[in-house]
Amino acid sequence: MKLQQDLHTPGEHADQEAPLAGYNFAYLDESSKRMIRRGLLKAVAIPGYQVPFAGREMPMPCGWGTGGIQVTASLIGKEDVLKVIDQGSDDTTNAVSIRSFFKRTTGVATTTHTKEATLTQTRHRIPEEPLREDQLLVYQAPLPEPLRWLEPSEQETRVLHALEEYGIMNVKIYENIMRHGTIAMSFDYPVRVAGRYITSPSPIPRFDNPKMNQCPALQLFGAGREKRLYAIPPYTEVKSLDFEDYPFTVQHWDEPCAICGSRTSYLDEVVLDDEGTRMFVCSDSDACQATLAKKLAREAAGKDTSEASDE
Amino acid sequence: MNSSIPLLSARSLTKLYGEHVGCQNISLDLWPGEVLGIVGESGSGKSTLLNMLSGRLAPTSGQVVYRSTDCALSRERHATTTQDAPNDNTNATQCREIDLHALSEGERRRLLRTELGYVHQNPRDGLRMRVSAGANIGERLMARGERHYGRLRATALEWLDRVELPRERVDDAPASYSGGMQQRLQIARNLVTSPRLVFMDEPTGGLDVSVQARLLDLIHRLVRDMDLAVILVTHDLAVARLLSHRLMVMYHGHVVEQGLTDQVLDDPHHAYTQLLVSSILQG
Numbered sequence: 001m002k003l004q005q006d007l008h009t010p011g012e013h014a015d016q017e018a019p020l021a022g023y024n025f026a027y028l029d030e031s032s033k034r035m036i037r038r039g040l041l042k043a044v045a046i047p048g049y050q051v052p053f054a055g056r057e058m059p060m061p062c063g064w065g066t067g068g069i070q071v072t073a074s075l076i077g078k079e080d081v082l083k084v085i086d087q088g089s090d091d092t093t094n095a096v097s098i099r100s101f102f103k104r105t106t107g108v109a110t111t112t113h114t115k116e117a118t119l120t121q122t123r124h125r126i127p128e129e130p131l132r133e134d135q136l137l138v139y140q141a142p143l144p145e146p147l148r149w150l151e152p153s154e155q156e157t158r159v160l161h162a163l164e165e166y167g168i169m170n171v172k173i174y175e176n177i178m179r180h181g182t183i184a185m186s187f188d189y190p191v192r193v194a195g196r197y198i199t200s201p202s203p204i205p206r207f208d209n210p211k212m213n214q215c216p217a218l219q220l221f222g223a224g225r226e227k228r229l230y231a232i233p234p235y236t237e238v239k240s241l242d243f244e245d246y247p248f249t250v251q252h253w254d255e256p257c258a259i260c261g262s263r264t265s266y267l268d269e270v271v272l273d274d275e276g277t278r279m280f281v282c283s284d285s286d287a288c289q290a291t292l293a294k295k296l297a298r299e300a301a302g303k304d305t306s307e308a309s310d311e
Numbered sequence: 312m313n314s315s316i317p318l319l320s321a322r323s324l325t326k327l328y329g330e331h332v333g334c335q336n337i338s339l340d341l342w343p344g345e346v347l348g349i350v351g352e353s354g355s356g357k358s359t360l361l362n363m364l365s366g367r368l369a370p371t372s373g374q375v376v377y378r379s380t381d382c383a384l385s386r387e388r389h390a391t392t393t394q395d396a397p398n399d400n401t402n403a404t405q406c407r408e409i410d411l412h413a414l415s416e417g418e419r420r421r422l423l424r425t426e427l428g429y430v431h432q433n434p435r436d437g438l439r440m441r442v443s444a445g446a447n448i449g450e451r452l453m454a455r456g457e458r459h460y461g462r463l464r465a466t467a468l469e470w471l472d473r474v475e476l477p478r479e480r481v482d483d484a485p486a487s488y489s490g491g492m493q494q495r496l497q498i499a500r501n502l503v504t505s506p507r508l509v510f511m512d513e514p515t516g517g518l519d520v521s522v523q524a525r526l527l528d529l530i531h532r533l534v535r536d537m538d539l540a541v542i543l544v545t546h547d548l549a550v551a552r553l554l555s556h557r558l559m560v561m562y563h564g565h566v567v568e569q570g571l572t573d574q575v576l577d578d579p580h581h582a583y584t585q586l587l588v589s590s591i592l593q594g
Contacts, residue, residue, distance in 0.1 A: 150439065163417040167454025171439070174446045174453070177460050178482055243460040 019107045026073040027105045032056050033074035036229070040071065040220060043231035048193030049161070050144050055227035065098060065123055066224025068140035072121045075136065075220075076102065081109045083117035088125035088266065088283030095123075112286050124187070126208040128265045128287035131217035133234060141202040144223040144230060146190040166198050169241060177246055186251065192239045193232055201238075207250045207266045212238040257282045260291035316378060318343045318508055318540050319364065324373035326359050332564040333359040337373075339559065339569075343507065346534060346541040348555030348572065350548060350587070356564040357544045358512060364542060365429055365510045366411035366419045375411040377508075379426060424451050428501030428509035432516045434493035437500070438485045444471065444496055445481045451504045470499040474529060491522035495529065502533060508540045515550055527553050548591055552576055560584045 019025055026033070032054075039053040058066040076082065082102055086095035090112040098121060099110050111117050114129040121138040131137060147157045150168045160166070169190055176183050189206035193199045201209060202221055212219065212232060219232040232238060242248040256263045258279040265287055267280040282288035317340035326333035334356030341347050349357050362368035364375055411419065423429065431437040438447055445467035449457070457463055464481075471478050474495040485493050494514060501509060514530065515523040531554060534541055545551050551558055552572055559569040560581065568581040579585045 150442070159416075163420065165417075165420065165454060167450055168439075170453040170458065171442055171446045171450050174449060174460065174463060175442050178443055178445060178464075242458075244458050245461050 020104050023105055025078075025106055026076050026102065027059075028056060028070065028073045032070075036070055036074035039229045040074070040231060043220070043229045044218070044233050046197070047233055047236050048197030048199040048230060050199075050228040050230045053227055053229050055224050058224065059101075060097075062225040063142060064094060065121070065140035067222030067226075067228075068121050068123070068138050068224075069098060069101070069222075070224060071138045071220050071222035071229065072102065072119060073105075075138070076106055076108060076119055078106070078108060080118045081111050081116055083111050083114065083120040083286075085120065085122040085125055085127065085284075087123065088127075088268070089285045091285065113290075114286055124203050124205075125266070125283060126204055126211045128282075128284045129290075130211075131215060133216040135217040137215075137217050137219045139202040139204075139219065139221045141200065141221045141223040141228070141230075142225070143188070144200055144221065144226050144228040146188075146198050146200040161197060164196070166192075169198055170243070173241060173243060173246075177243070183242065183246055183248070189248075190241050192241060194236050195239075198241070199230060199232075205251065205266055206240065206248075209238070209240045209248070210250065214238075253280055255280055257288060257291075260288045261295060262288065262291045265291075317341055318345075318378055319542075320376045321364060322374045322376075324360065324363055324375065325371050326356075326363060326368070327371045332356070334363075334561070334564040337566055339566075341508070341540055341542060343540055344538045345557065346539075346543060346555045348551035348558045349542065349544045349561060350546060350551050350558060351561035352546060352587075355561040357546075357561055359564075360561070361510055361512055361542060361544045364411075365427060366414070366423065367429070369412055377409045377411050377422070377427075379407050379409050379422070424454055425504050426507050428504075428506040430494075430497055430501055430509060430511040430514050432513040434485065434490070434497045437497040438493060440486045441484055443482045443484055444476070444488075447485060447496060447500050448503050451500065455504065466503065470503055473533070474499045475525075489522075491518050491526060494518065494526060498530065498533070502537065502539075505537065506539070508542070511541060511543045513545055513547075514543070515545075515547065523550075530554060548576065548587065560587070 024030065036053055039051045043049065043051045055067070056070060058069050060066060072082070082099065084090070084095045084099040086092040089095060102108065103110055114120065114127040118134065119136045119138065120127065121140070123140045126137065145157055147160055147168060149172055151157050151160065160168070173183060176185055185206065187205050188200055188203045189209055191199055191201050191209060191212065201212060214235050214237065215232070216234050218234050221230045240248040251266070253267045257265060257267055259281050262282055265282045265284055268283045269278055269280055271278050319341040321337060321339050324337045325335050337360060339347070349360060351357050359368065363370045366375065414422070429437065439450070445464060448467040448470050449463040452463060452466065467481055468478055471481055476492055476495055480488070485496055488496065498514070515526055518526065527550060533539065534554070541554070543551070543555055555572050557569070558572045558575045559566050560575065560583065561567065562583045568575060568579065568584050575584065576588055579588050
């Protein structure tokens, strides 16, 4: 997909490619970046543990991804290729503005293709394309504490984490089954990382939870308002919580994506009018385009061969 | 179980709040299946003593030894022996002496939700008010590792029956219950793991007389059926007479008199106990 901001070819606007004058590379000053990287090192060393950090003010409100942006800013280098996803899409407001923010403050190359990206900042989705060892995934996490629903005190939740007292997490799941007859948490579905810490996967759909397990890429989470960092190192066991008689499942759809026809990706429901017409389309716009391109190529090839056989 | 060995022993427990005495130099033994009542006026140190006995409050000096025989605990302890193995001497038999205040916080909390129970005076302190009754009853089981919804639910319903709560209220939050029902639910929540010793702090406080009577009946029955040891703190002598086998009378942080309940109440020796007994309205 080509976006307006990506249309400028290098050289044409050489001044725009250079980092914004008067600002440090990637906006944050180097000592702040180092502080965040220290926090991240600790987070990687203790998978799933929430590391407090001195969150900085970013030029956008909390809730827009200030945590993820600080993590990205502290890690991004000149050689990186950045991709930003918002709800799976590369072209929504949040994704576009964060991408242009980093383009202006670092001058690094940006992409919408998961394969090409070395650093992907995401909000609420994991790309459909499997990630590789040389890629980084940075999540924007609004509420890093999975126990908050039952325990309002931060002091108490820290004790519960420290002592591994996770009975109350299952109380939440029990309540869910009691109310809905099934585990109805469809996003931010709590996971246990490396058999130890119960962790919020950020509000990704539970469809994406299995992708976190044994993922080759390093997954980093930044919560700007709550000022917490946590991480899931590569090839770490990530287990979604459940009951023996109500095992964890992912969402399923009865129909394929209306655009590309994929049956394996996460679909968004789009309401088309007020008479109940709706369509289901891939939430991952890049994967959708790729599948569509493949499908068209296959159809074209099919046409070619059929035309060839006609002759 | 050898009933000649006390379940819980306290030796010279003292708690000082600065200059002020919480309670001073208190020793007691509690045998399995026994109900010990602690009575005294407000501010006499009853709750301080109860909190120290249950391990929730560290004493200024003295020791609380609890004899645990639960295999489940030994198994759990086995997993964490590295942390506090030196703190308690492990006997060759199943009976292990545990110094409650030498345990790590994690161990103590685990003990408090498996072998011990604590019924608060105010059900709001002992219940999760915003989750359903079923989840409240199941929480201790889930903390112990139960991960089967069907079984949890069956247990919750069974316990609602046992504490005489209607089954159809299993999905309601305790916030919608009456005071007496909340107290029953709190008892069910504590007894679901079949503890051996339950601490009760004024379990009938704040309830009207008829509800009190039914709750006392219920506690009486459960204690007998489950062979529970109970330490009961109350300022209500009628409650103490009905439930407890043995009585301790506290006054200004000291135990002034103790003995069998009927003996203490029918033939009080200490001036304060005499005052206490004579101040009951005679019906």
